[in-house]
Amino acid sequence: MEQAAAGEQPISGEAGEQEALPGLLLPAVPPRPDMLEAPGATQVPFEVALLALGSVRGMGAKALRSIVRDFGERLGVLFELEPEVLRGALARSRVPTNAAQEVTNSAARLVEDAAAAADRLAIRGVRVVGPAHLPKRLANLPDGPLWLFVEGDPDALAAGPHVAVVGTRKASAEGVRATEAAVRTMAAYPMTLVSGLANGIDAAAHDAALRDGVRNVAFLGHGTDLVFPAETAHLRAMIVHSGGCVASEYLPGERYRKAQFVQRNRLQAALADLVVAAEGEYTGGTAHTVRFATSYKRPLIGFTWPGAGDLTRAVADQPTGQLLDIFDPAGRRAFDARCRALANAYGHSAFGLQLVERQLQREAQLRQLTPEDFKRLRARIDQLEQRGATWPSEQ
Secondary structure: OOOOOOOOOOOHHHHHHHOOOOEEOOOOOOHHHHHHOOOOOOOOOHHHHHHHHOOOOOOHHHHHHHHHHHHHHHHHHHHOOHHHHHHHHHHHHHOOOHHHHHHHOOHHHHHHHHHHHHHHHHOOOEEOOOOHOOOOOHHHOOOOOOOOEEEHHHHHOOOOOEEEEEEOOOOHHHHHHHHHHHHHHHOOOEEEEEEEOOOOOHHHHHHHHHOOOEEEEOOOOOOOOOOOOOHHHHHHHHHOOOOOOEOOOOOOOOOOOHHHHHHHHHHHHHOOEEEEEEEOOOOOOOHHHHHHHHHOOOOOOEEEEOOOOOHHHHHOOOOOOOEOOOOOOHHHHHHHHHHHHHHHOOOOOOOOOOHHHHHHHHHHHHHHOOHHHHHHHHHHHHHHHHHOOOOOOOO
């Protein structure tokens, strides 16, 4: 796994934490509450304050999260405090001495540089979602994010239901087929696909969603300014262009690490109303997502077929887990029933033949149809409706 380049100071992970804790902490003398209450809105926006604090050498992820937890959307008020009061506020959030000194001594420069960085993000279409505006499913997590950098439409994070489709980077041909079948089933209903833009199953899920008109959310394990892996760069661009979004809790400049991909997986599981483990191994990375889903009490579905990997065992072991053969008509109908139920639960109009309707509209635009064509179509629909009354229902 690639490490941060020389001179970069990671703000999360073990290396970042070791860098963040040299020296003694300032005495934890909390400032008087009335001194922190500046009237009206702070002049320094949340995103600028976050970027400013995140750029401080030795700040560390824990200290930064602690400050954001204490100040929330009014994080910018820190930069409007008198130096003595600012030092007390940083001490209460257990900011290391060297980092606190830089914030105190260089506040104006930090804010100026951060404002320029925020402008560059805005030009790229990246917005910062603060703690007050996070989706409830993420905000309510005990270990949830306190901010997100979002490229694309942040509304995709709130446009439920969300179904996470995840799996191995070393996808088999059958695993890709299973993923495409799942997304094709989802496409009949107004729902959003969640995955992680990795090679393999993630890429297959995003690609199928784009093809079938399903909105995408992709969580990253690094800063939004890094494109990784290169093979999914085109999918990322199409996700943003088509009304979805790419989101990360990592600051710009943060490079990828294995531990951060695991943490990324918790966001996929947390946002989802249903987690689908398409293919993988019991000891693989997707098993982390399965365990997160169980921890958050999210329903789980694992796809099984002859020769499928043993990730199915991890799903079957969970109290919320269910195994389905997506290639069997009964299994496909069972998955469809789960998708329809989710759409209904969100108050959406669930129309199982929506894909047929789209195709019919395209055909009608391209063909010189006659009244006889429509008569035969209606007769065929009547036949299918009569036959449908005898099909077995899936629980």
